[in-house]
Amino acid sequence: MEKRMLYKSFNLTKSFGKKVVFERLSFEIFEGECVLIEGPNGTGKTTLLNILSKFDIDYQGEVLFRGVDLKKENLKDLPISFLPDEPIYYEALTVKEHMKLVAITYGYSKKEAQSLIDSISVVLDLKDYHNFFPSWLSKGTKQKFMIALSLLKRFDVYIADEPFANLDSKTILTFCEILETLKKCGKTIILTSHQKNEYLEKFVDRNIILAKG
Numbered sequence: 001m002e003k004r005m006l007y008k009s010f011n012l013t014k015s016f017g018k019k020v021v022f023e024r025l026s027f028e029i030f031e032g033e034c035v036l037i038e039g040p041n042g043t044g045k046t047t048l049l050n051i052l053s054k055f056d057i058d059y060q061g062e063v064l065f066r067g068v069d070l071k072k073e074n075l076k077d078l079p080i081s082f083l084p085d086e087p088i089y090y091e092a093l094t095v096k097e098h099m100k101l102v103a104i105t106y107g108y109s110k111k112e113a114q115s116l117i118d119s120i121s122v123v124l125d126l127k128d129y130h131n132f133f134p135s136w137l138s139k140g141t142k143q144k145f146m147i148a149l150s151l152l153k154r155f156d157v158y159i160a161d162e163p164f165a166n167l168d169s170k171t172i173l174t175f176c177e178i179l180e181t182l183k184k185c186g187k188t189i190i191l192t193s194h195q196k197n198e199y200l201e202k203f204v205d206r207n208i209i210l211a212k213g
């Protein structure tokens with residue numbers, strides 16, 4: 001089957017003031033692939049994910065998303081779910097309230113939202129935390145909560161920045177199984193990880209390696 005282009009970057013250069021993070025990066029990512037972005041600390045992995053998610057549009061060069069300049073795309077319409085490396089939440093909403101908010105925002109009916117929330121909570125072992133405020137959660141449970149929210153969106157592309165951080169080995173395996181299922185469903189997965197992970201390596205199609213300098 002012919003591979004369809006999802007992202008294409010030409011001479012992508014990103015600087016913060018005088019500091020050049022990366023220069024003239026050109027790469028392609030195809031629909032349905034699982035791509036692992038690797039590289040030492042500070043080489044620009046998070047920066048690149050922020051650009052691919054359109055959270056950062058301050059760069060030189062061009063990034064095409066399905067053939068259209070990413071800068072011209074409406075952020076709201078992009079079928080991308082981004083799992084950031086730092087938890088982001090509202091202090092005053094419980095875990096369950098966050099889940100409902102995301103599911104309803106993405107157009108699920110109340111019934112659909114409830115069943116989706118239930119199944120994701122069972123898989124990620126979050127049921128007991130529904131009435132917790134996020135700041136009460138341990139680091140690992142907070143990460144599971146962030147993963148749950150990212151899965152409640154509607155998306156074709158799943159971008160995750162260091163998703164395994166703070167997860168125990170059982171949950172790492174569960175999350176890898178989720179990623180593998182997403183891939184089988186045709187979703188594109190782009191992620192960074194400093195942790196070697198044999199299970200993940202089985203279904204990663206390609207690596208983009210960022211080097212210092």
Ligand SMILES: Nc1ncnc2c1ncn2[C@@H]1O[C@H](COP(=O)(O)OP(=O)(O)OP(=O)(O)O)[C@@H](O)[C@H]1O
Nearest residue numbers: 016019021039040041042043044045046047048194
């Ligand atoms: N908002 C910012 N202002 C100035 N410099 C920044 C900003 N964001 C990132 N940087 C710098 O850009 C470089 C790349 O950062 P980035 O977080 O993308 O690296 P990374 O490869 O994800 O690192 P790590 O493996 O440690 O997570 C770093 O030198 C960082 O200090």
